Amino acid sequence: MVQGKVRTKVQVPGSGRKNKQRTSHQKKYNQPKKGARYIAPKKARQIQAAKLKKNITKAITARNEMDIISKASSSEPKQLAVVATTSSGDGTAKTQKGKK
Numbered sequence: 001m002v003q004g005k006v007r008t009k010v011q012v013p014g015s016g017r018k019n020k021q022r023t024s025h026q027k028k029y030n031q032p033k034k035g036a037r038y039i040a041p042k043k044a045r046q047i048q049a050a051k052l053k054k055n056i057t058k059a060i061t062a063r064n065e066m067d068i069i070s071k072a073s074s075s076e077p078k079q080l081a082v083v084a085t086t087s088s089g090d091g092t093a094k095t096q097k098g099k100k
Helices: 015-028 044-075
Strands: 081-085 093-097
16 A cells, blocks of 8 residues: 555646647658649749640640550451540540441
């Protein structure tokens, strides 16, 4: 049996809470973020050039896909069915059927 006052650990008010918040905050930002980074340019000309580059890339990709679809549909005996997702956000998919 204890014969006197039981000693307890003394906590300084406020200091423990701040330390916990600081460590949890540090753990959160300790690791690098996932995904691509985009840093916005400060000049209007650079913004315009980026838009042009994006549109050109989109056009080239669409053209390449059409070429591949036409080559695949002409070489296969069965009809080619290509499933492409739309970017409209409703989650439905459109199907295109190759000719020949």
